Amino acid sequence: MNDIKKTAPPRSFVSKINITDKGGFVTNPHTFEEYYVSHVFLKGALDKDTVKVRISETKQFQSTAKIERVLSRYTQTFTAKLFAKKNQLAASIYPYQSKPITIKENLVNASIGDLVKIKIIDWRENHKTAYAKTLSIISSDSDVGSDFLFISGRYGLDDLPIIKIKKKEQVKYESMLTNQSTNRVDLTEIPTITIDPDTARDFDDALSIEKKKYGYDLYIHIADVSYYVKEGDLVDKNAKIRANSYYFPEKVFHMLPEILSTDICSLIPGKNRLAFTLKVEMDTSYSIIKHSFFESTINSNERLTYTEVSKVLQGSSSSHHSESLNMLNELTISLKKKRLNTGLSFTHHETVFIGDQISNINSNLTKEEDSHRIVEECMLIANKIAAREIIGFSKKNNLIGVFRNHDIPNQKNEIYIKNIIAKFSKKRSDSKRLTAKLINEFIDKYEGTDLQNIISIILIRRMNKAFYSTKNIGHYGLGFDEYTHFTSPIRRYADLVVHRILKQQLNNLNTLPESVIICNHGERKAKLASRDYIKLKSLKWLDRQGDKTFQGIIINIKPSFVTICETVTEIIGFIDVKTLPRDSYAVSSNRLALVGKFSKNRYEIGSKVDIKIDKIDILNQNVSFRIQ
Incomplete structure (x- = not known):
């Protein structure tokens, strides 16, 4: 008898999507269950669009939500930042938007970096890119209030209904x-x-x-x-x-x-x-x-x-x-x-x-x-x-x-937190249950030091x-x-x-x-x-510092990049492994260090390193560093 478990039949429903970071959340209106849709499965959906969602379950009974299609668009007008893309003017309404927008009619002669109000003139649903026209210039990139206006526009705060009390x-x-x-x-x-x-x-x-x-x-x-x-x-x-x-x-x-x-x-x-x-x-x-x-x-x-x-x-x-x-x-x-x-x-x-x-x-x-x-x-x-x-x-x-x-915390994160505590305490990872007392005693050891905030950030990211x-x-x-x-x-x-x-x-x-x-x-x-x-304010502040050297603390390790926290702004950035001294690098068994095979260079979580800015991406709100 074949005892291989079959995957559960797919389910579908209609929902509005709420974009967060690179993906978004949808809700089954019948069960009130909430699902996260990865960026790769958004299929051009933007924030608050009405979409048809398909839920599939893997053999491990993990649910995957995918957008089948966009049923209706929430709005035709957006607050957007203009940028150049392949000799054309494009519009960014938020980082990693799943439907790129090209400006076809620049009626107000807006320039790169300007914050503008745009209107979609053709969604081109069967194509990758939508077409839009500019309606008005809200502010230039150099205006002090530009960041606030961009964020309030991105989250639709100015469009929220207002009740004026008579x-x-x-x-x-x-x-x-x-x-x-x-x-x-x-x-x-x-x-x-x-x-x-x-x-x-x-x-x-x-x-x-x-x-x-x-x-x-x-x-x-x-x-x-x-x-x-x-x-x-x-x-x-x-x-x-x-x-x-x-x-x-x-x-x-x-x-x-x-x-x-x-x-x-x-x-x-x-x-x-x-x-x-x-x-x-x-x-x-x-x-x-x-x-x-x-x-x-x-x-x-x-x-x-x-x-x-x-x-x-x-x-x-x-x-x-x-x-x-x-x-x-x-x-x-x-x-x-x-x-x-x-x-x-x-x-x-x-x-x-x-x-x-x-x-x-x-x-x-x-x-x-x-x-x-x-x-x-x-x-x-x-x-x-x-x-x-x-x-x-x-x-x-x-x-x-x-x-x-x-x-x-799930089992994977509990093991990770135990390994963090063991690393900093210079002890073997404890097999005992992870308790609040254990975590608090660990954090208390670093009270008043530079590492106190960073350790808290590392642990919070695993909660x-x-x-x-x-x-x-x-x-x-x-x-x-x-x-x-x-x-x-x-x-x-x-x-x-x-x-x-x-x-x-x-x-x-x-x-x-x-x-x-x-x-x-x-x-x-x-x-x-x-x-x-x-984050926007921090990126622009960093950009104004030029070639200055900063201090960073490593907070996560992956095979292809190191996650780092810059200590003045506490912004999280990345160091591409390819920019490290030439070597063959591998992640340690406890996943807390990146080790060079030949040089034996070690980049460990919690280590302080001198860093310089490699690249700042204002549109996608990212910063990459390189080790000095």
Whole structure:
């Protein structure tokens, strides 16, 4: 008898495609399963096009998604960067677009490098290239704002629907604020503060803490957006489409109308504001005794920045809220210590551009670690408790919820991480299960060194991505058995949905699977837009440095190239093996080094090397280096 397993029959469905990096995601509308389509199988599809998808399963039961054909184009007009291709003018709407576009009619005399608005005049669906005409010049390549305009155009942020709140509607919201429900708990007399970055434009959360005989009462106040934005109303529909707020130095694209985001919903100081409060009673060892969610009215006494809070905690500044801040500091030190028994602790790293000037703020984040910890740990415990509450509702009523999941690393990545730890620790790879404690102890050895951020980057690249789901599987990175997003309803639609679930005000539970897909797409889009903005700025900054020598740290090894992180911008680039000193190179058995057969030259993960720029590709947002 032939026992060879046959492949499962192919399946097909119609979906919109959401382009990310070189490929894109499609969703089966019947099962809500999401599939990734590799760049080689896009068949000319562009972002948000409607496509017919074919799913095939291999003998190993792995699914492969391919685009059979494009059914309809999402739009005819695009924001594009012009470049020269074979003596013709071509248009780049984003890196590695699967349908090349040639400019056939340059009606506005645009030049190479200009950012322009174009319109497709012939899709030529049976050909490789589409034809377009230029409509207007948005900016020249040398304009400081060009990168922002390109990214906002690439992700369609300017095309998102906008709801302008008329005076009559503004009065309605203001009256809702004034005529508070009698069931709302008045907390306006409790000392309350917000802690945010210097540049914060909206305030989702505020904190209060009181000393009690049994320990402490911790209040985590979250903007009560669901009180103003009702399920299915016009503002809600618009927020669902946006799914996230998008933050850039030049502009913020708010998820909600600005009057709600920055004023009526925002927990600004000195004004009564409506909140959805979580009260957590803790004993003197900071263990939770009990908790409760309720609608409240608060009045934030002061808006503090991370810098100001850190100065108070370090004793270099004073504040009317010093007592509260010191209690919050001690409480969150304990919460974090407990959490890190099962959760991971990666370092913060962030590069900021003001105009075209770089500001690497890693050192500031280290100095402000205590103030960041206060906010982070309070928000984490709130999100964890909210998830538990939803699970309680779900079990009682046989319902689904919205959860923020993070799966464990697969076996291949677990082995790789163990090998990384063994290499840096100069020990043999441990056969024991990979635990958060093992990873944290390893990272802690490099605290305060140049390698701390790089090791975090290496390990994060081997972790699964967190995602929203209607089913809870826990959050591996945080070490929580259950987790959701509850604390940012002004800027994340998922949090707004969670508020409605907690208040038992979600009328149509059947919309949750669709909402989860939209939230995943929105979050992915917001992260990619921010990442691409920083990448463009970084590439242009590097380009201006000329023949300067930089320091790079090797973060991955492949037979044909070495992946490297440049330490100023933290941009990821590549070194072609062909540019290394002449030799025959092979990857080591643990895949952590590239070794020359004759010279015995070794290029190891974590090694620092002096590098120079080989080539910068602005269109595809790539940089290649060569070792100096």
